Every structure is written in C-alpha cells, then in structure tokens.
Amino acid sequence: MKLFRIAANPSILHLVASKGITVAQGSELKLDEQSLITSQLIKKHAPAVDVADAAVVREKTAQLALTLDLARQGFEAGEPAATIVDRLAGRLHELRNQVNAAVWQQLIPLAQEHPVSAFLKQDPFTRWSFDKPRGYSGDASLLDIYYKHPSADEIVASSTELGREIYAYTSEAASSAAGRERRDILARTVDATAERVENAEVLAIACGHLREAELSRALAGKKLKRWVGLDQDPISVGIVNRDLAGTAVEAVDGSVKGILRRAYNLGTFDLVYASGLYDYLPRAVGIRLMQRAMEFVKPGGEFLFANFSDEITTDGYMETFMDWPLILRSADDMWDIINGSVDKNTVEAEVFYGTNRNIVYGVVRKHAE
Ligand SMILES: C[S@@+](CC[C@H](N)C(=O)[O-])C[C@H]1O[C@@H](n2cnc3c(N)ncnc32)[C@H](O)[C@@H]1O
Numbered sequence: 001m002k003l004f005r006i007a008a009n010p011s012i013l014h015l016v017a018s019k020g021i022t023v024a025q026g027s028e029l030k031l032d033e034q035s036l037i038t039s040q041l042i043k044k045h046a047p048a049v050d051v052a053d054a055a056v057v058r059e060k061t062a063q064l065a066l067t068l069d070l071a072r073q074g075f076e077a078g079e080p081a082a083t084i085v086d087r088l089a090g091r092l093h094e095l096r097n098q099v100n101a102a103v104w105q106q107l108i109p110l111a112q113e114h115p116v117s118a119f120l121k122q123d124p125f126t127r128w129s130f131d132k133p134r135g136y137s138g139d140a141s142l143l144d145i146y147y148k149h150p151s152a153d154e155i156v157a158s159s160t161e162l163g164r165e166i167y168a169y170t171s172e173a174a175s176s177a178a179g180r181e182r183r184d185i186l187a188r189t190v191d192a193t194a195e196r197v198e199n200a201e202v203l204a205i206a207c208g209h210l211r212e213a214e215l216s217r218a219l220a221g222k223k224l225k226r227w228v229g230l231d232q233d234p235i236s237v238g239i240v241n242r243d244l245a246g247t248a249v250e251a252v253d254g255s256v257k258g259i260l261r262r263a264y265n266l267g268t269f270d271l272v273y274a275s276g277l278y279d280y281l282p283r284a285v286g287i288r289l290m291q292r293a294m295e296f297v298k299p300g301g302e303f304l305f306a307n308f309s310d311e312i313t314t315d316g317y318m319e320t321f322m323d324w325p326l327i328l329r330s331a332d333d334m335w336d337i338i339n340g341s342v343d344k345n346t347v348e349a350e351v352f353y354g355t356n357r358n359i360v361y362g363v364v365r366k367h368a369e
C-alpha cells in the first residue's frame with residue numbers, strides 16, 4: 001500500500017495551517033489501490049493486452065508532433081486560446097480513438113514533454129490536475145476549480161492572462177459542464193429523498209468537499225437527520241467539517257477498501273451515493289462496492305452512482321496535459337455493474353444520461369419491506 005504523508009507536501013501544509021482545517025494528528029492519505037487514481041496505478045493494474053506496433057507508433061508520433069507544433073505556433077502568434085485548445089483537444093481525441101491502448105500510452109509522454117505544455121499549464125485547471133498537489137488525480141480542490149467555487153477564486157485570479165483565457169475554455173468544456181450538472185443532480189436527489197422520508201439519512205461515498213450540500217434545500221431547511229460524507233483524503237474531510245459545521249453533515253475518514261471489509265459501523269441510509277468515484281474503479285471493485293453499499297441502504301432507499309461516459313471528447317486532453325485518466329463507461333457498462341451486483345427481484349434499477357451525455361448515472365432502488 002502506498003502512503004503519502006501530508007507533511008511531505010509544503011503547499012498542502014500551508015493550506016491546512018492557514019485555512020483553519022482540522023486534520024487529525026498523524027493523519028496521512030493512504031491510497032488503498034482499490035480506486036486507480038493515478039496514471040501509475042492504472043498502469044500497474046491494467047491488463048496488458050495490446051501490443052504497440054512500431055510502424056503505427058512512428059506514424060502517430062509524427063501526426064502528434066504536427067498537432068502539438070500547430071498549437072504552440074497558435075499560442076506564439078496570439079491566436080485565441082479557445083480556438084487552439086478546442087482544435088488540440090479534438091485532435092487528441094481522434095488520435096486516442098485511432099490507436100490501441102499500448103500505442104496511446106507511448107504518445108502520452110510525448111505530448112506532456114512538448115513545449116506547448118508550458119502554455120497549457122498556465123490554465124489553473126490543467127496545472128492543478130497535472131501537478132497533483134494532493135498526490136492523486138481528481139481531488140476535490142480540482143473539482144472546486146471547474147465547479148467555479150469561491151474557494152478556487154484565488155488560484156484562478158493569480159493565473160496569467162493566457163491561463164485565465166484557457167481556463168475560460170476548459171471550465172466550459174462539455175465534461176466540465178456535465179460535472180457541474182452532476183453536483184446539481186446530487187443536491188436534487190438528496191432533496192427528493194427528504195421529500196420522500198422524514199428525517200432522511202444520506203451517505204456520500206468519496207464525498208470530496210461535498211459541494212452539493214451548498215445547493216441542497218433540504219439541508220438548509222433542516223429536513224435531514226444526518227448526511228454522512230466518507231472520503232480517503234483527511235484534508236477533504238477536514239474541509240467538509242469546517243465548511244458545514246453546525247449542519248446535519250458529518251464527514252469521516254474512510255476508504256473503499258474499508259467499506260469492502262465492512263470496517264465502518266455507519267448504520268443505514270435512505271440514500272447512498274458515489275459521485276466521482278466509479279470513474280476510478282475497475283469493474284470487479286465497482287461490483288463489490290455496490291454490493292456493500294446496498295447493505296447500507298434501508299428498504300425503500302436507493303443507491304446512485306455516476307460515471308463519466310465513453311462519449312466524452314476531452315479524454316485525450318485529460319490523459320495527456322492533465323494526466324487525468326478515467327475509466328469511461330457506457331449505459332451498457334453501468335447495467336453490467338448493476339446486474340453483477342444485485343438480485344433483480346429485490347430492486348428496481350434505471351440508467352440515464354445527463355443533459356450532454358458526458359456523464360451516465362445508475363440508480364438501484366430497494367423494494368420497501
Ligand atoms: C472526483 S472527487 C469527487 C468528489 C465529490 N464526490 C464530487 O462529486 O464532487 C473524487 C473523490 O474520491 C475520493 N476517493 C478516491 N478513491 C477513494 C477511495 N479508494 N476511498 C475513498 N475515497 C476515495 C477522493 O479522495 C476524492 O475526494
């Protein structure tokens with residue numbers, strides 16, 4: 001198991017010390033290797049099935065070099081950032097689709113090492129994702145950047161003019177808009193649960209900063225008995241407990257591995273959900289997690305999970321310049337996880353896409369007793 005001590009990262013220490021976030025003494029982030037939240041973990045756990053054909057690698061390397069040079073020339077000539085990044089992301093998406101995984105893995109470092117990355121990393125969203133100040137991909141502060149949350153204002157405002165111009169594009173990309181809609185859908189689902197049952201109890205697995213809580217009418221109206229957030233990252237847990245102190249929310253340290261081992265005695269809930277987690281879970285872990293999560297669901301309650309869909313077109317840009325690989329899924333993949341997890345006679349299930357089809361959702365409802 002990999003251990004990343006928080007104290008090892010000065011920027012994180014500064015964040016914790018200066019922002020009044022309480023992190024238990026000796027708390028350290030433990031990556032449980034159930035969620036593949038770094039490109040190294042993905043490589044370590046990915047089945048090596050593809051072979052990189054040398055001729056294909058040569059041909060695609062040349063095409064990639066042309067694409068990257070064109071982007072760099074665009075920046076040097078002062079072309080609008082949105083035009084450059086849109087063209088670049090589109091071309092990276094095409095290239096990724098044209099080659100097998102082994103070839104694509106060889107192209108990624110070539111893009112990352114190209115001088116154009118110095119322009120792209122001026123975008124606070126791209127830079128935070130690539131640098132990984134918390135030690136892993138897709139941390140909650142990264143999401144704050146594309147949620148346009150006030151806590152990210154400073155990092156955006158302190159970026160260069162070009163960086164803010166690129167951010168104006170990347171934060172409005174379809175996948176970013178879908179992420180913001182996901183947060184709205186979570187808040188609406190919590191509110192609907194509170195309409196359905198009095199004193200509703202809610203569990204968010206991998207809660208991050210639980211920003212959906214700020215949008216929930218049920219939380220503001222004190223309609224919830226409790227809203228428990230669980231996350232592996234003690235800083236995120238500290239931020240939730242600081243920002244939502246005095247509400248029904250309580251965040252706790254915990255991991256997917258702990259849930260799989262039934263290590264937490266949390267009781268049962270009317271709604272359990274996992275947002276921004278299945279994107280890092282291999283199929284077998286996703287199935288086992290859903291089985292355990294359903295043990296937390298009361299009769300008549302539901303489990304909701306979300307996944308970036310295999311229809312996104314930002315995948316090539318994310319995997320190269322943001323070093324942010326995701327496990328993308330289709331509606332069929334979501335059904336496959338549901339069907340592998342639950343007895344269809346005891347639940348009702350549905351799968352649906354968000355507005356722009358960049359995120360797909362699965363909901364499993366337990367029959368009332
Ligand atoms: C992309 S963020 C999603 C945050 C939030 N749920 C949202 O939708 O805004 C992913 C979160 O999953 C957490 N996470 C990833 N792997 C985990 C694991 N194995 N156990 C517990 N939490 C995990 C990370 O710490 C991070 O806070």
